[in-house]
Amino acid sequence: MASNKYEEIVLAAVKLFEKKGYHATSVQDIADAVGLQKGSLYHYISGKEDLLLGVAQRAITEFNLRMERILAGEESSQEKMKKAMEMHLGLITHDVQLSTVLLRESVALGEKPQQVVQEATDLYLTLWTRLIEEGIQRGEFRPGNARMTALAVLGACNWVYRWYQESGTMSSDKVAEIYANVFLDGIAK
Amino acid sequence: MASNKYEEIVLAAVKLFEKKGYHATSVQDIADAVGLQKGSLYHYISGKEDLLLGVAQRAITEFNLRMERILAGEESSQEKMKKAMEMHLGLITHDVQLSTVLLRESVALGEKPQQVVQEATDLYLTLWTRLIEEGIQRGEFRPGNARMTALAVLGACNWVYRWYQESGTMSSDKVAEIYANVFLDGIAK
Amino acid sequence: MASNKYEEIVLAAVKLFEKKGYHATSVQDIADAVGLQKGSLYHYISGKEDLLLGVAQRAITEFNLRMERILAGEESSQEKMKKAMEMHLGLITHDVQLSTVLLRESVALGEKPQQVVQEATDLYLTLWTRLIEEGIQRGEFRPGNARMTALAVLGACNWVYRWYQESGTMSSDKVAEIYANVFLDGIAK
Amino acid sequence: MASNKYEEIVLAAVKLFEKKGYHATSVQDIADAVGLQKGSLYHYISGKEDLLLGVAQRAITEFNLRMERILAGEESSQEKMKKAMEMHLGLITHDVQLSTVLLRESVALGEKPQQVVQEATDLYLTLWTRLIEEGIQRGEFRPGNARMTALAVLGACNWVYRWYQESGTMSSDKVAEIYANVFLDGIAK
DNA sequence: GATGAATGAGGGTTCATTCAT
DNA sequence: TATGAATGAACCCTCATTCAT
Numbered sequence: 001m002a003s004n005k006y007e008e009i010v011l012a013a014v015k016l017f018e019k020k021g022y023h024a025t026s027v028q029d030i031a032d033a034v035g036l037q038k039g040s041l042y043h044y045i046s047g048k049e050d051l052l053l054g055v056a057q058r059a060i061t062e063f064n065l066r067m068e069r070i071l072a073g074e075e076s077s078q079e080k081m082k083k084a085m086e087m088h089l090g091l092i093t094h095d096v097q098l099s100t101v102l103l104r105e106s107v108a109l110g111e112k113p114q115q116v117v118q119e120a121t122d123l124y125l126t127l128w129t130r131l132i133e134e135g136i137q138r139g140e141f142r143p144g145n146a147r148m149t150a151l152a153v154l155g156a157c158n159w160v161y162r163w164y165q166e167s168g169t170m171s172s173d174k175v176a177e178i179y180a181n182v183f184l185d186g187i188a189k
Numbered sequence: 190m191a192s193n194k195y196e197e198i199v200l201a202a203v204k205l206f207e208k209k210g211y212h213a214t215s216v217q218d219i220a221d222a223v224g225l226q227k228g229s230l231y232h233y234i235s236g237k238e239d240l241l242l243g244v245a246q247r248a249i250t251e252f253n254l255r256m257e258r259i260l261a262g263e264e265s266s267q268e269k270m271k272k273a274m275e276m277h278l279g280l281i282t283h284d285v286q287l288s289t290v291l292l293r294e295s296v297a298l299g300e301k302p303q304q305v306v307q308e309a310t311d312l313y314l315t316l317w318t319r320l321i322e323e324g325i326q327r328g329e330f331r332p333g334n335a336r337m338t339a340l341a342v343l344g345a346c347n348w349v350y351r352w353y354q355e356s357g358t359m360s361s362d363k364v365a366e367i368y369a370n371v372f373l374d375g376i377a378k
Numbered sequence: 379m380a381s382n383k384y385e386e387i388v389l390a391a392v393k394l395f396e397k398k399g400y401h402a403t404s405v406q407d408i409a410d411a412v413g414l415q416k417g418s419l420y421h422y423i424s425g426k427e428d429l430l431l432g433v434a435q436r437a438i439t440e441f442n443l444r445m446e447r448i449l450a451g452e453e454s455s456q457e458k459m460k461k462a463m464e465m466h467l468g469l470i471t472h473d474v475q476l477s478t479v480l481l482r483e484s485v486a487l488g489e490k491p492q493q494v495v496q497e498a499t500d501l502y503l504t505l506w507t508r509l510i511e512e513g514i515q516r517g518e519f520r521p522g523n524a525r526m527t528a529l530a531v532l533g534a535c536n537w538v539y540r541w542y543q544e545s546g547t548m549s550s551d552k553v554a555e556i557y558a559n560v561f562l563d564g565i566a567k
Numbered sequence: 568m569a570s571n572k573y574e575e576i577v578l579a580a581v582k583l584f585e586k587k588g589y590h591a592t593s594v595q596d597i598a599d600a601v602g603l604q605k606g607s608l609y610h611y612i613s614g615k616e617d618l619l620l621g622v623a624q625r626a627i628t629e630f631n632l633r634m635e636r637i638l639a640g641e642e643s644s645q646e647k648m649k650k651a652m653e654m655h656l657g658l659i660t661h662d663v664q665l666s667t668v669l670l671r672e673s674v675a676l677g678e679k680p681q682q683v684v685q686e687a688t689d690l691y692l693t694l695w696t697r698l699i700e701e702g703i704q705r706g707e708f709r710p711g712n713a714r715m716t717a718l719a720v721l722g723a724c725n726w727v728y729r730w731y732q733e734s735g736t737m738s739s740d741k742v743a744e745i746y747a748n749v750f751l752d753g754i755a756k
Numbered sequence: 757g758a759t760g761a762a763t764g765a766g767g768g769t770t771c772a773t774t775c776a777t
Numbered sequence: 778t779a780t781g782a783a784t785g786a787a788c789c790c791t792c793a794t795t796c797a798t
């Protein structure tokens with residue numbers, strides 16, 4: 001399968017983009033990582049930026065997909081919230097590299113591609129906002145600015161890529177539990 | 190003021206780094222922005238990276254300074270928490286450009302300078318953690334992992350640079366109020 | 379021959395280094411000389427300095443190789459001395475450009491590469507010293523400080539690159555003969 | 568005296584040119600060494616190259632002056648030869664820095680200034696040649712190509728700057744004695 | 757005499773991309 | 778499909794020199 005090699009390239013790119021950053025990663029680096037010559041890469045990719053775009057899209061798409069599945073469920077909003085946080089943090093911690101590239105390196109994209117990612121990201125925010133709005137309507141959550149709340153939750157969760165290390169002692173589910181507690185019940189007594 | 194020009198350069202750099210990103214900003218761009226020849230810049234700066242480091246340090250230092258002042262106060266922990274969030278969001282929204290450079294572009298720094306920033310950032314986290322620990326000890330906050338909570342709050346607050354626009358209708362104090370509510374009381378009814 | 383181009387580059391570099399000096403020779407000059415773009419050179423070389431180092435090593439290696447061959451011979455020490463001088467002056471005059479680069483431009487190398495060349499040069503001095511020591515032991519040469527004598531001979535021979543011109547009327551063998559006479563028998567009656 | 572400062576500058580330049588080489592020495596370096604600003608230097612010198620030229624001329628002039636004095640003496644040619652070698656090696660070893668700049672860095676000069684130095688150097692060779700020719704005419708030296716012999720002697724003596732270190736154990740007079748023996752009597756038994 | 761800001765050309769090097777083979 | 782030579786623009790930075798103050 002031809003796409004096998006492409007997959008290999010994407011994987012190598014993710015790893016490198018995460019480790020060195022997009023700009024510091026040269027096409028040569030990627031070629032080396034997959035055992036190809038620089039020029040040969042261009043049979044599979046159409047450019048370095050497209051590679052980054054692909055990676056970012058792959059990542060954000062997964063988030064959106066899972067979030068939609070959770071929203072479609074029948075649980076209470078509180079339950080959904082917990083599941084959503086587990087999902088989000090699970091994805092982030094399970095593939096910190098991919099998440100890092102999405103969250104940290106997307107800026108390197110040009111205007112157009114960046115907007116593509118932005119739109120997918122906006123959708124994700126919308127889904128979260130909807131979850132919270134539902135909770136409010138159902139009387140499970142306090143009334144309030146749902147979008148702002150969603151931004152707070154997402155900010156907290158996204159930030160995790162900056163400090164989470166797989167080698168650490170805390171599972172992503174544990175983090176999710178703690179974060180869910182904080183957001184649902186607050187920290188004040 | 191002899192440092193007038195230097196200040197001008199820093200300001201231009203911040204603006205450009207925020208708009209285009211550190212890597213996409215050339216020294217030429219900065220020179221153009223201040224009406225100097227490329228080479229002339231080097232009377233004021235010792236390199237592009239040092240410029241970024243300076244900017245980042247300037248930013249994080251301000252955060253730490255203010256946080257220490259808040260910690261030293263006599264208010265209740267809840268009050269301090271609110272003030273801290275006001276302060277943090279105030280700084281971020283007041284100079285989104287500067288904050289963006291700190292939060293988004295610091296990765297562009299080499300190992301050594303990045304560590305310098307990291308240390309200052311770690312200190313900031315420590316201060317926040319201390320605030321929360323104090324609250325727990327005083328019985329104002331629920332017992333829990335203070336550091337994790339601090340990370341949640343900081344994540345939420347830092348994320349603001351990604352969506353906040355001065356031209357928007359919401360003041361930073363309003364955001365702080367909402368966020369403080371979320372974190373103190375939770376969103377669940 | 380895949381290295382054809384590399385050889386071409388080295389040759390051009392030698393010529394330019396000799397004519398203008400290492401520092402006054404720009405990478406652009408070399409590129410022009412071989413009909414390549416500046417950047418294209420870097421497929422063959424890893425930097426301007428490495429080019430110089432390569433040239434210098436190529437030169438000094440040849441000297442050492444030939445000197446070892448002479449030392450291994452069975453002739454008398456006087457014969458060896460003559461042959462060594464013929465060899466040394468032959469190399470210098472046959473490729474004055476290369477010798478000039480070795481003798482005059484090696485200083486342009488950084489500390490590390492310069493030491494590499496220095497070591498090879500030291501070896502060469504050692505070989506000459508050994509030749510003279512042998513002569514003393516065999517009773518062919520007067521007792522004396524062999525190393526100092528070697529330095530005198532080498533100094534005299536190396537200096538030749540400063541005044542020898544191929545277009546001149548004197549063959550290198552003639553120079554060698556004269557120099558051998560001077561050193562073996564002295565100029566005093 | 569205004570020339571005091573100039574002297575200081577020349578001295579600093581010599582030291583720096585010797586240590587780092589002409590090209591690697593910046594005008595800033597020299598300014599730093601004398602505690603002046605870069606721009607202020609230009610009240611004393613007309614350019615970096617002129618500084619080098621001045622240094623080189625100062626050096627070669629001294630050689631010529633002393634050689635002429637020796638030639639004018641009444642000693643035997645052998646005596647003169649010894650004295651000339653003592654003088655030459657004395658100058659070189661006494662101020663290795665100055666000699667190094669003359670012998671190693673003169674290449675950095677442009678065509679015109681280099682020719683100026685070359686002429687002075689040619690004169691020096693002529694003086695040596697005359698000394699040897701006299702010796703031949705007086706029957707003290709074997710007949711032969713006086714210029715070539717002079718080149719051999721000068722080459723050997725000049726080379727000394729490459730290995731002589733003041734901290735070493737050998738005085739320049741000792742070197743001169745050894746070299747004189749080598750050249751006068753040869754090394755063959 | 758001294759300053760130091762400013763110049764402006766040039767330095768070596770990197771790199772994403774192309775394309776003939 | 779794979780190569781690797783070649784491009785050519787852009788990069789950051791250095792530096793000798795000038796000149797208004």
